[in-house]
Amino acid sequence: MNSKELLSAIPYKQLEGALPEQIQHMTIDSRDIQADSMFICIVGYTVDGHDFAQQAANRGATLIVAEKPMAIDNATVLIVDDTTRVLGQFAAKFYEYPSKLLHMIGITGTNGKTSVAGILHSLLMELGEKSALSGTIGFNLNGELHPSANTTNDALTTQQMIARARDEDCSHMTMEVSSHGLILGRLAGVEFDTAIFTNLTHDHLDFHGTMEEYGHAKALLFSQLGQDLANQKQAILNADDPWSYEIAKTTSHPVYTYGIHNKAQFQAKNINLMHTGTTFTLTCVEGEFSVSMTLLGEFNVSNALAAIAALYAEGYKIEEILKALALIAPVEGRMEQIEIDVPISMFIDYAHTPDAIEKAINAVADFKTNRIIFLVGTGGNRDKTKRPIMAEKASVADYVVLTTDDPRDEAYDSILADLQTGMTHENFVCIGDRKEAVIHAVQQAQAGDIIIFAGKGHEDFQIIGNTKYPHSDKEIAIQEAMKKFR
Ligand SMILES: CC(=O)N[C@H]1[C@@H](OP(=O)(O)OP(=O)(O)OC[C@H]2O[C@@H](n3ccc(=O)[nH]c3=O)[C@H](O)[C@@H]2O)O[C@H](CO)[C@@H](O)[C@@H]1O[C@H](C)C(=O)N[C@@H](C)C(=O)N[C@H](CCC(=O)O)C(=O)O
Numbered sequence: 001m002n003s004k005e006l007l008s009a010i011p012y013k014q015l016e017g018a019l020p021e022q023i024q025h026m027t028i029d030s031r032d033i034q035a036d037s038m039f040i041c042i043v044g045y046t047v048d049g050h051d052f053a054q055q056a057a058n059r060g061a062t063l064i065v066a067e068k069p070m071a072i073d074n075a076t077v078l079i080v081d082d083t084t085r086v087l088g089q090f091a092a093k094f095y096e097y098p099s100k101l102l103h104m105i106g107i108t109g110t111n112g113k114t115s116v117a118g119i120l121h122s123l124l125m126e127l128g129e130k131s132a133l134s135g136t137i138g139f140n141l142n143g144e145l146h147p148s149a150n151t152t153n154d155a156l157t158t159q160q161m162i163a164r165a166r167d168e169d170c171s172h173m174t175m176e177v178s179s180h181g182l183i184l185g186r187l188a189g190v191e192f193d194t195a196i197f198t199n200l201t202h203d204h205l206d207f208h209g210t211m212e213e214y215g216h217a218k219a220l221l222f223s224q225l226g227q228d229l230a231n232q233k234q235a236i237l238n239a240d241d242p243w244s245y246e247i248a249k250t251t252s253h254p255v256y257t258y259g260i261h262n263k264a265q266f267q268a269k270n271i272n273l274m275h276t277g278t279t280f281t282l283t284c285v286e287g288e289f290s291v292s293m294t295l296l297g298e299f300n301v302s303n304a305l306a307a308i309a310a311l312y313a314e315g316y317k318i319e320e321i322l323k324a325l326a327l328i329a330p331v332e333g334r335m336e337q338i339e340i341d342v343p344i345s346m347f348i349d350y351a352h353t354p355d356a357i358e359k360a361i362n363a364v365a366d367f368k369t370n371r372i373i374f375l376v377g378t379g380g381n382r383d384k385t386k387r388p389i390m391a392e393k394a395s396v397a398d399y400v401v402l403t404t405d406d407p408r409d410e411a412y413d414s415i416l417a418d419l420q421t422g423m424t425h426e427n428f429v430c431i432g433d434r435k436e437a438v439i440h441a442v443q444q445a446q447a448g449d450i451i452i453f454a455g456k457g458h459e460d461f462q463i464i465g466n467t468k469y470p471h472s473d474k475e476i477a478i479q480e481a482m483k484k485f486r
Pocket residue numbers: 028029030031041042043044045046047048049052149150151152153154178179180181
């Protein structure tokens with residue numbers, strides 16, 4: 001792109017040196033320089049990108065975007081007030097505002113983002129659309145999965161993903177929108193058409209400080225729908241969560257509500273939670289419909305309602321949506337049953353917040369015939385205030401295995417000590433090493449028991465210190481169950 005044109009994306013700047021004619025590549029990582037690269041220095045939590053500016057120039061970057069004057073050999077320096085802020089503006093311009101050409105669906109909330117995004121993506125594919133998805137599980141472009149560092153990636157990666165979806169002729173892109181992503185400006189330049197809110201419960205208070213701040217962060221997605229009512233956009237809100245009423249105030253666009261317990265436009269009743277799937281009656285302005293799906297748990301009824309409301313708001317017929325819903329598979333690692341012929345039932349789940357733990361245990365309560373064994377861990381060096389509440393919620397299970405999730409630099413004993421203060425009964429054990437904990441849970445199980453392995457979901461690694469070690473709850477559980485029962 002012509003660099004003068006690119007620079008027109010930002011109003012106030014100071015240039016030291018001659019502007020290169022073309023910018024062919026844009027990056028925030030000095031290890032990823034190509035010919036005619038623009039390198040944007042980002043002040044990170046770990047290092048300062050400005051320290052890598054000379055390295056980027058040595059590797060061929062011709063334009064360095066920085067927050068302070070710097071003497072850099074062989075490159076021009078563009079000084080701006082805030083590099084993180086201009087990153088989104090440059091990236092959106094460089095990739096020619098790709099989100100305008102797709103139907104963009106953003107999902108935010110403490111729990112359920114991956115589930116709703118996965119359900120929507122699968123429904124869209126069943127409905128014959130070309131669809132892209134980005135979130136915790138990665139970037140899924142028309143069925144092909146690419147890894148990604150964050151639930152909501154930095155502003156440059158975000159624009160790059162949307163541009164790839166546009167170039168592949170996708171009609172839709174569904175994005176999980178984290179509160180970190182909203183606060184840190186990772187969604188700058190993303191024009192959403194549909195914004196969905198799942199719920200707001202205790203998590204990430206190490207970052208947001210209070211629930212109010214956390215709630216305001218989530219609400220940004222809805223205020224960012226803008227004020228242009230000639231542009232058809234919609235907010236999809238959970239009537240069962242009181243925060244929805246605050247969020248509704250942040251947008252002038254039409255609001256569609258969904259719910260189980262409170263009155264909503266898309267309402268589920270007569271819910272039947274089974275081992276093999278779920279049925280319920282959907283009531284909405286089009287009438288009453290019987291719904292059947294393979295997804296498990298009441299929380300997935302709520303997630304499915306959100307997806308149904310979003311597609312209806314976009315113009316799809318209820319009958320078509322429900323036909324597709326009956327066909328889609330559960331989202332990976334979210335109450336995913338391990339398919340193995342043994343006399344116990346085992347589920348892999350991603351619950352790592354108090355509310356999600358409560359919902360995960362409730363999901364199997366209706367069909368339990370014997371004990372529920374619940375294994376749960378929590379991450380090191382992050383929100384510690386949620387730990388005792390997580391254990392308290394886990395206490396609803398008959399036997400609890402307290403362990404770690406990604407311990408990072410924190411000692412097992414420190415994590416376990418916080419967790420166990422919340423237990424309300426004595427039927428539990430603390431085992432810091434997650435592999436040993438999974439083995440223990442299976443060894444404890446008797447015929448008819450249900451085990452839920454919570455907290456790692458789809459993940460195939462564990463972060464201990466700064467290292468990612470291979471780890472799969474599912475593989476360990478299968479191996480152990482085969483040894484014990486066959
Ligand atoms: C705390 C945090 O948000 N960290 C994010 C941040 O990393 P960082 O600040 O440590 O980056 P850094 O290593 O200091 O690097 C700063 C700059 O120097 C550059 N650099 C660095 C080294 C080098 O040799 N050359 C170079 O140019 C880097 O490319 C970068 O531009 O920038 C990275 C790139 O964008 C992110 O991947 C990373 O997210 C980490 C993995 C993370 O765990 N983030 C969490 C807190 C997070 O954002 N979570 C949310 C919510 C998830 C949920 O709801 O559960 C999410 O959306 O993922």
